[in-house]
């Protein structure tokens with residue numbers, strides 16, 4: 421295992437993902453982890469991440485005393501490199517000019533283990549305001565750029581390396597090769613982190629934990645909960661009960677599809693709760709988006725709780741918590757080992773009352789999203805399930821601006837279903853993040869159908885590209901596709917007479933309208 425000490429870089433998780441892409445397990449831990457805990461993890465190598473601090477600041481984050489005496493190979497990236505250099509007696513200074521940010525051409529010494537097999541110059545991604553101006557005893561420079569003398573350094577004898585650039589980002593073209601050189605060449609780690617091995621270990625672990633008990637899983641049809649279902653089913657078969665709550669705000673035909681898929685094709689015991697009436701009653705007359713979300717969330721927990729009681733005894737509740745959630749709550753709560761059962765969306769059940777006694781099972785808690793997809797494939801899930809676009813827990817209810825009624829949901833389902841089928845047919849589904857269709861309130865816009873003036877509703881189509889939903893840009897869909905979508909909606913959904921395309925970016929606009 422490679423352990424990554426987190427100094428707060430926006431790329432810390434990315435480092436962990438890159439290491440895992442090399443089939444070596446990695447974990448991200450707080451930088452102030454104790455030596456004892458670190459030793460218990462038995463790391464084959466350590467990576468110190470970048471971070472926003474400067475080593476010469478008084479309260480700059482450091483690492484536990486004795487860390488460099490453990491004899492474990494270390495790679496410092498950006499701030500991590502500066503920290504190593506300053507801890508070992510070198511000197512770090514603020515750059516004379518302003519911060520260096522962007523691509524830089526690197527000349528590297530490929531006699532160093534870190535750069536073996538690479539060309540002697542390549543592009544690297546820089547983002548720093550400080551630099552190492554004097555190296556500690558035992559260190560030598562192994563790469564530089566026109567403006568930066570010590571772009572990478574090593575003390576090969578002690579197996580300590582530092583790079584000022586970011587090998588984890590895609591802009592550093594040979595970045596993955598450099599990480600591989602560290603992981604395999606320097607650390608001698610073995611590439612045993614595969615999803616096939618993960619299944620084997622988790623199946624074993626689940627069987628040991630569950631024994632002859634029963635597990636309840638709330639299923640949404642999304643890739644996370646479906647993968648949990650497949651994994652648990654493999655481990656404990658009929659001891660797994662899944663519950664799917666249809667709140668009435670799914671896409672057209674979606675509830676049926678999820679139920680068919682799970683019960684018919686995966687042969688999993690499924691309780692299908694058709695709760696549309698009670699959800700519609702809860703949101704009747706509510707226009708405020710946050711109030712809508714709150715009511716839907718509460719109703720979800722209440723429904724789950726009532727239905728769970730019907731099921732009878734179960735001792736475990738399974739959730740599709742992923743590693744980024746675990747890291748986030750570890751940062752917030754200060755412990756790595758335990759996550760407060762976090763309610764990720766309205767589909768993940770939290771807040772169940774204390775008198776239902778259960779233990780949590782979170783078999784994806786060590787995985788990143790891309791690994792969940794790999795795991796799903798390894799478990800034989802259909803590609804359509806694996807490549808699903810994300811869909812908000814409260815569903816179409818937050819895509820209906822203003823009051824949510826069964827009629828308005830039906831109208832939106834029709835329009836949404838046309839958009840999705842055209843986006844899929846034109847091969848855009850897997851190229852974009854999401855394609856919300858939003859039904860606008862009030863404005864009755866005029867249209868002409870035949871010889872008659874008609875008044876109808878307006879819907880907005882939004883299609884965005886994004887890496888992680890933090891930022892998003894409008895997808896450049898071809899005009900022909902947009903026109904086809906518009907004319908089909910207007911022809912086939914009589915209630916809608918006008919279709920707009922939302923061209924705003926996030927920020928400042930969010931992806932959803934509410």
Ligand code: XMP
Nearest residue numbers: 713765766810811812813814889930931932
């Ligand atoms: P925004 O609109 O904040 O959305 O740019 C970012 C991502 O989050 C999803 N989203 C939600 N998911 N419950 C959810 O489960 C919600 O209330 C909710 N609101 C937004 C949105 O679809 C996008 O992927």
